[in-house]
Amino acid sequence: MTAPWAAGEDPKVYPIARSGDLVHIRQAIRALAQQSRLSLVDQTKMITAASELARNTLIYGGGGKVTAGLVSANGRRGVAAVFEDSGPGIPDVDQAMTDGWTSGGGLGLGLSGARRLVDDFRLDTAPGEGTTVSITKWAR
Amino acid sequence: MSERIPILRIGETLLVSVQFDLEDQMVLNLQEDLAEQIVSKAARGVIIDITALEIVDSFVGRMLATVAAISRVLDARTVVVGMRPAVAITLVELGLSLGGVDTALDLEKGLAKLRQPTSSVLR
Numbered sequence A: 001m002t003a004p005w006a007a008g009e010d011p012k013v014y015p016i017a018r019s020g021d022l023v024h025i026r027q028a029i030r031a032l033a034q035q036s037r038l039s040l041v042d043q044t045k046m047i048t049a050a051s052e053l054a055r056n057t058l059i060y061g062g063g064g065k066v067t068a069g070l071v072s073a074n075g076r077r078g079v080a081a082v083f084e085d086s087g088p089g090i091p092d093v094d095q096a097m098t099d100g101w102t103s104g105g106g107l108g109l110g111l112s113g114a115r116r117l118v119d120d121f122r123l124d125t126a127p128g129e130g131t132t133v134s135i136t137k138w139a140r
Numbered sequence B: 001m002s003e004r005i006p007i008l009r010i011g012e013t014l015l016v017s018v019q020f021d022l023e024d025q026m027v028l029n030l031q032e033d034l035a036e037q038i039v040s041k042a043a044r045g046v047i048i049d050i051t052a053l054e055i056v057d058s059f060v061g062r063m064l065a066t067v068a069a070i071s072r073v074l075d076a077r078t079v080v081v082g083m084r085p086a087v088a089i090t091l092v093e094l095g096l097s098l099g100g101v102d103t104a105l106d107l108e109k110g111l112a113k114l115r116q117p118t119s120s121v122l123r
Helices: A020-035 A040-059 A110-117 B024-040 B058-073 B085-094 B107-115
Strands: A012-016 A064-073 A076-085 A120-125 A131-138 B008-010 B013-017 B045-049 B077-081 B102-104
Touching: A012 A020, A012 A040, A020 A040, A020 A064, A020 A076, A040 A064, A040 A076, A040 A110, A040 A131, A040 B058, A040 B085, A110 A120, A110 A131, A110 B085, B013 B024, B013 B107, B024 B058, B045 B058, B045 B107, B058 B077, B058 B085, B077 B107, B102 B107
Parallel strands: B013 B045, B045 B077, B077 B102
Antiparallel strands: A012 A064, A064 A076, A076 A131, A120 A131, B008 B013
């Protein structure tokens, strides 16, 4: 589950419609990761995971949006990002989560790699119903 | 919009310093420009400096691997220099170990690597 957004800090929505948007999303996630005092390595992991998932949303989902913001739970702070598209969905989730498997021209590391880089990872999808991927990285 | 990253030439070496976060199209342009210039400038070596890059995702990682492979086919060698420790950790965890890509910690070591005989660099 996506943790509750931190009180008083509304998450922002960023469009994912063209490849230039990926640059803005990386910048936004970086700013949030610094705000929540993630370590440098954890910042790098979160930004990289977001970049992979945003590109998936663009290429495989036909575009969509990401909602990103600070989260807090049990006295911890972190960054969360929810990527949503209304594309074709993923028919075989296990296959899509396998390293090296791709339905497009990529390396097949986006989903599986992004999951390894974050603390919480949730994938909701069904054929014809789009895909939502939620990730969270907590400050240690 | 097709901004391009400048490619400098020093003798037989092409030098690219990536100074900011790249859009995907710029990444692809760089790949093509390098292939073209290896041939047109008869370059034997390519140095890609990524000191300024805060992240390398699978798209940029694939470009680095592709440039390394293209340069090999064109009788040149590519060395990627200046990768930050956090970037290295993230790339490996992501699943990209950049096999086949030569690296050096900084520009000076990268140039030294290019001066070594080919056999000691190629795996």
